[in-house]
Amino acid sequence: xxxxxxxxxxxxxxxxxxxxxxxxxxxxxxxxxxxxxxxxxxxxxxxxxxxxxxxxxxxxxxxxxxxxxxxxxxxxxxxxxxxxxxxxxxxxxxxxxxxx
Numbered sequence: 001x002x003x004x005x006x007x008x009x010x011x012x013x014x015x016x017x018x019x020x021x022x023x024x025x026x027x028x029x030x031x032x033x034x035x036x037x038x039x040x041x042x043x044x045x046x047x048x049x050x051x052x053x054x055x056x057x058x059x060x061x062x063x064x065x066x067x068x069x070x071x072x073x074x075x076x077x078x079x080x081x082x083x084x085x086x087x088x089x090x091x092x093x094x095x096x097x098x099x100x
Contacts, residue, residue: 002028003040009058010045017043 004024008017024041028034048058058064 001038001040002032002034003042004028006041006043007046007051008043009048009051009064011048012045017045 006020006024008020012020021041021043025036025039028039028041029036051058
């Protein structure tokens with residue numbers, strides 16, 4: 001029987017919490033191939049004053065950014081760079097000329 005514990009900071013609507021419960025439940029059933037009746041999801045709301053990251057509580061950080069577009073990804077080890085536009089992978093040839 002899979003048991004999943006989810007902790008979130010207080011402040012979400014009941015609809016958001018229910019949506020999270022449903023999404024976690026579905027993901028566990030699908031990924032583990034277990035019957036729906038065997039999955040337990042426990043969602044705990046934590047007071048932001050009692051949740052710390054990097055020595056600073058969530059309450060001290062202030063409100064989290066609201067919904068909206070995600071920030072553009074910055075540089076980082078997301079994936080290895082490709083050969084670049086117009087280059088056939090595994091070669092240095094351009095698809096239009098076949099020449100390096």
